[in-house]
Amino acid sequence: MELQSQHFREKAADALADSAAVAQRDKIAQFTPIIRDAAMQEFGSFEALRKHIKRIRQHSLDNLDYYLARFELEATNNGNQVHYADTPDEMNSIVLDICQQHGAHRVAKGKSMVTEETALNDYLQRGGLEVVETDLGEYIIQQAGETPSHIVAPALHKSKQEIRELFLEKHALGERALETTEDLVDEARSVLRETFLKADVGIIGSNALIAENGYSMLVTNEGNGDLCANLPNVLIICTTLDRILPRGEDATAMQRLLARSTTGQAQTSYTSFYSGPRREGELDGPLETHIVLLDNQRTDILASDYKEMLQCIRCGTCLNHCPVFAATGGHSYGWVYSGPMGSILTPLLTSLETSEALPNACTSCGRCGEVCPADIPLPDLLRDLRHEQYQQKMTAPRWRVGLKLHAWLAVRPSLYQFLTAMLTTVLHRLGRKKGSFSQLPFAAGWTSVRDFPAPQSGTFMQQYKARTKADE
């Protein structure tokens, strides 16, 4: 996906100007935390399990070299071919090579944010392949020529009406009503059925790579992952090497919080473990399976102060709870990953300078960190990125000067109190009648959308000192 994060502010302004889309986002932002809360209350041990998941993720990452080698060994023993890719281009070319070796024409694809990261679809299409997304959300945005607005629910921004119009336009199926959600799902199902049956290659992602047995776990609610994996002769699993977990029970522990956090389900409809190609005597399954493990900066992040970001299990819960994401929508972030996790990952995977706005699109409200099932200190990491921007002088000069001056004064109490007393006296005199200012020099950002309440008469320190003096 082409990086557009430098346009966050403009995209956010556009998103806020679209009142129908705003209403849709408001509804979702109110709804998703409620279903998560209900699921967690019923579950009852969120804190204990998320501490456990954090320990597992940290242990896996701290011993990535060991567990990766173990995974590769087990997966190879199961008959898989394991490939490593350093860069997005390497992953894309490995996948295209496999497709070409098999003379493939059609690819059925399950949802995979990693392949969005590498822009695999474009690459394969340029290589002459027909690629169809089979996750309903991904299918919708592929038909619409759009990009995902949410890592778990890529078409979350689309209304039922928009999807109806899209299907009527894209599917040459003649006159039909398509009134209900069920109608829309049925139509997508019948169109996609053909895709599964005709595909030469299936491509899916992975939620976890299990080192002890070489299995890859995938969760879906539609079962499309299983059809992509089992019907075509060739299966390619595209994921990143940080998905490693030591044991099967670690993957299932993670799964207990994954769906509850996102959709409020105790369990996704499908949780599949892919071991490898069809074995002798088996009736179905792919004849050949490949696992492509992308690095793309992950080992650099592992060695950095942002290591905890790799604990992420891609549940999307931080997006669902971020008020900035709710206001702006996922597309404003300008890349694959959005919301709090995207505001950290995008600068780390691309460029801190290009995605300058993202770590600043945060009120430090802490809601993301509170709900993260991997216990990632997201607000701290966002602030650390702002620190890095400050150190690298990416912060706007007027902010740097203002903050430096404030900090300089804050450790000089006498001067600070003298100047603030003068300033508040002036502001009080000017503002006492009306009570607030609609415009103030040096506070244009504040007064562009809200009045500035006038100060009371005299600072506290002035008044307090006067009272203490009078008491003596």
Place this chain on the structure above:
Amino acid sequence: MSDPSPPSVSLFVTCLADLIRPSVAFASIRLLEQAGCIVDVPVQQTCCGQPGYNSGDYESTVPIAKKTIALFEHAQFVVAPSGSCAGMLTEHYPKLLEGEWQERAIALAEKTYELTSFLADVVKLDKAPAILTQMPTVTYHDSCAGLRELGIKEQPRKLLRELCEVDIKEMQQADVCCGFGGTFCAKMPDISGKMVDDKLRDAVATGAGMITGGDLGCLLNIAGRARREGIDIEVRHVAELLSGDLYSPAIGEGE
């Protein structure tokens, strides 16, 4: 058994109360004294350093943190009428500092409280300094740092209900950020404006005549937007309500 000596509290005024709304700090003193505390105000205090810290200027925040620690570490208790400033002292100074200073930051953190949690949990205030005959119906905005860093949710509500018989109408999404976020509100005003509009919409929908809360940053943002949009709802700090100070003009209101 003789009476234990009264708790001694050093008030961390917070820069917003100092500069914009001193009545919040005076109300805090009245409440603490009502609870039997001996209150002192170290006059060399300024700001906890959040503006720079949250904007990523850790280096300039270090001397501010050290100054604040040195000024307050001799106190028995430190109390601030703000969850975000108290959270800065308890949660962030220990992260920001290293070595000996980190130990001093942790020691300070252990005795630092936000006002309503101190009144409700520590000194267990059971009587308001002044009972007003007509208390308004209010809705309570949970400021983020107080709520998530310090676990403040029930304390201010309990005090309002039990001490002042205030009727609280809970709004939808009371625990969602109002869009203030320190420098965020000036850096990304459009997004902040949308968030504060949502807050005002939910507050107005309760039918309460007043929004109250424990953090002036949020309240200035909410009051400022209400004024801009001509929304008729009073905004006051919870300390003012609890101490019975409904006489000064509400935040953003003229005299």
